[in-house]
Amino acid sequence: MIIKLIRDGYRLAGYQDPRLTKGLSLAALDGCLLTVSYYIVAQLIVSIFNTTISLQMILLSAVGLLSCLLGRIYLSNLALSYVFGGTYAMMAEARIQVINHLHALPLGWFSAKRTGDLSVRLTSDLELIEGLWTHFLAIFTSTIVSMLLILALLCWIDIFLALLVIISIPFSFWVMTLTQRVINRYDEKMLDTASDAQAEIYDYIQGISVIRGFGQFGTAWKRLSNKLFQQYQAHLLLETKPAALVALFGFVSEFSFILLLVSGGYLLFQERLDIQHFILLNFFSLIVYRQLQTLGDGLIKLRFSSRAMERIKELMSETPVATYNDGNTSIIPSSNEITVQQVSFTYPEQSCPALQNIHCHIQSNAITAIVGPSGSGKSTLLQLIGQMWIPDSGQILWGEHDTKIISSEILHCNIAMVFQDVVLFSASVFDNILMGNQTATTEEVIQTAKLAQADEFIQQLPDGYQTILGDNGYSLSGGERQRLSIARALLKKAPIILLDEATASVDASTELAIHRVLENLSQHCTVVIVAHRLNTIQRAQKILVMDAGCLVEQGDHDTLLRQNGLYAQLWQRQQQSLSWQLTPSHEE
Incomplete structure (x- = not known):
């Protein structure tokens, strides 16, 4: 022994x-x-x-x-x-x-x-x-x-x-x-x-x-x-x-x-x-x-x-992400388009598949939104694109290469992700943003924070950008934490940006400003957004509609409305909810 x-x-x-x-x-x-x-x-x-x-x-x-x-x-x-x-x-x-x-x-x-x-x-x-x-x-x-x-x-x-x-x-x-x-x-x-x-x-x-x-x-x-x-x-x-x-x-x-x-x-x-x-x-x-x-x-x-x-x-013994190389030269795709080919995936220790036979194309230099009811597989699809999980079957192509044969280092250096659950470190605000790009200058960090609509509240902190955050930024609001996470991702200047409900905790005006920044970024990078509020992604070049782990519709906003399918139903419900008002009761 x-x-x-x-x-x-x-x-x-x-x-x-x-x-x-x-x-x-x-x-x-x-x-x-x-x-x-x-x-x-x-x-x-x-x-x-x-x-x-x-x-x-x-x-x-x-x-x-x-x-x-x-x-x-x-x-x-x-x-x-x-x-x-x-x-x-x-x-x-x-x-x-x-x-x-x-x-x-x-x-x-x-x-x-x-x-x-x-x-x-x-x-x-x-x-x-x-x-x-x-x-x-x-x-x-x-x-x-x-x-x-x-x-x-x-x-x-x-x-x-x-x-x-x-x-x-x-x-x-x-x-x-x-x-x-x-x-x-x-x-x-x-x-x-x-x-x-x-x-x-x-x-x-x-x-x-x-x-x-x-x-x-x-x-x-x-x-x-x-x-x-x-x-x-x-x-x-x-x-x-x-x-x-x-x-x-x-x-x-x-x-x-x-x-x-x-x-x-x-x-x-x-x-x-x-x-x-x-x-x-x-x-x-x-x-x-x-x-x-x-x-x-x-x-x-x-x-x-x-x-x-x-x-x-x-x-x-846990299976790592494959990191094959062609010779000793890292594989770097020639374009930033993403193709999902017949992908299925089941979470470990679960029997019901989270995704079934997904096939779609995400064009480069554009915004693609993923929408659908809760539990439909939106975040799972985004995580597979970001190689957080490996598909059980099918392929996810970055350019002309399967992401399985692209080294994790290359893949993650070229992808910026904003998670639904924000993770901040017990360090200064500046260092938390700088994690997106350790070589960035102070001016670049501040400019990125402005783009993420975070500079204003940062300046009001006791020590500004040098304010030390507590455990996971507990002293900040949910919206403030999300904006720091977005700033960190923008500073990375990656050609592919993945956002999972990244603006769910911010107010409507801040969310609109952030989406305008993303629209400008999409001119030279690929942006994929998981969203619940459909009015924020109307101008996306393509919208993927998920339901029960399947891709049921895809197209732009106007096309999907004309199809009068699930997306149209979701849109109508959200529009009706915007007109809801609380009416006080009057006692006789």
């Missing part, structure tokens, strides 16, 4: 640090010196029983033990420095490999995963593996070497009695195997409940304003308490269920020592074994028993680390 964990670690890191090999070799030498020191002590004890002790022997033993001690201190420190240095370097590289893999995953994958579960895998699981490598590998190597040498000494002293010790070792590890099987039943549950509890804590803290606003402290706290109680129960079961088998492991190991003591005593009584060998056999067998206990404890920890490694491997 430990060899498998080490091999998995090598594969995860992508290389084998030579310092780790050196450190384990030095740990093996430390085990040799440990055995020598045990042998010196045993010989000293035997000489006392045989009354052959002398001052010279005491001095020589003291010098030998001191030499072994100093040698072990030197080797142990050197071994640990090598093991720690090699392990930390490899685990640092492993973390980079994991992060690089996450970068290659479809963006939609992150919205389908709870933050807590991902956080546990990237922190607790990796720390568990790292902790085992740094603190157990050297001890395991030293203990194994020392135990093998001591067993060899036992065989040299008396092969028959040594077999009593050796035979017990497989039984001890058989019991440990049973223990690990029991642990297997409960450790996954423990890790899952830990992930759920951490995710629930994260959701509780993130949503505390909503919880307070709706007076749901009792309900939310009850849900969180239930998750924490489930974690407590899982931990308790994991600790108590294997307890009997752990005790049995100790009993089997200790029983071999008792059996050796009785058998050796009988042979001593029969004068078939001398007192010197009797003492040596019992002294060394007791050491073997103690070392078995150390290995047993380590193997239990190893099981947790192995499960943590499996969770990391599951993460690394």
Whole structure:
């Protein structure tokens, strides 16, 4: 098992640090010196029983033990420095490999995963593996070497009695195997409940304003308490269920020592074994028993680390976005038109398809709007265009190339996305906008903010553009946060702009101004907008009408009205709603 964990670690890191090999070799030498020191002590004890002790022997033993001690201190420190240095370097590289893999995953994958579960895998699981490598590998190597040498000494002293010790070792590890099987039943549950509890804590803290606003402290706290109680129960079961088998492991190991003591005593009584060998056999067998206990404890920890490694491997097995290149040259399409060809898609762990057989063409240097009832697949189609998800079937072409064969870096550098759920960082307003283009000047940032209708409210903030935003910009209104998100996307100056309900939280005049900016941008880039308010996209060159995951109509505003289909019905309903007024009741 430990060899498998080490091999998995090598594969995860992508290389084998030579310092780790050196450190384990030095740990093996430390085990040799440990055995020598045990042998010196045993010989000293035997000489006392045989009354052959002398001052010279005491001095020589003291010098030998001191030499072994100093040698072990030197080797142990050197071994640990090598093991720690090699392990930390490899685990640092492993973390980079994991992060690089996450970068290659479809963006939609992150919205389908709870933050807590991902956080546990990237922190607790990796720390568990790292902790085992740094603190157990050297001890395991030293203990194994020392135990093998001591067993060899036992065989040299008396092969028959040594077999009593050796035979017990497989039984001890058989019991440990049973223990690990029991642990297997409960450790996954423990890790899952830990992930759920951490995710629930994260959701509780993130949503505390909503919880307070709706007076749901009792309900939310009850849900969180239930998750924490489930974690407590899982931990308790994991600790108590294997307890009997752990005790049995100790009993089997200790029983071999008792059996050796009785058998050796009988042979001593029969004068078939001398007192010197009797003492040596019992002294060394007791050491073997103690070392078995150390290995047993380590193997239990190893099981947790192995499960943590499996969770990391599951993460690394997630299918990334394809990043093929033609030779070593990145594929860059010659135009910014987008073609969706017979695309179908079903979200993970769902049976009902979100999109079915979608076929449409999005022309470059124009605005294309996607509309339809709630749940019709508008945002899903936009996310597939932005490669947040990979279609189950069909193709999405950027120019003449399938987006699957365009590197993610090239694709995302040429696409600016404004999500329905705005994400802002705990940094200044200026830095949040600058994230769209790190090379932009101050003047370009301010000009972009003006285009997004954000400059006015930014100037009113305490420190203007240098105002530090709280967690996800909590101090800003929904409309202000959306305008910062739009400014960030505009600053990117990407040839393709995708907006998912980007102006849903702004007032009508601000929305009209932003759409005018988008109309001007569409003269030299492709703009795709998901919208609910149809009056804001009347001037779009093409409108795609979605319903129940299917594309049911497409054309410009006037054409769709003449067809008198779903778009016309949606338009009429929205026009009627604009004329609604609240009429006060009059009591007679």
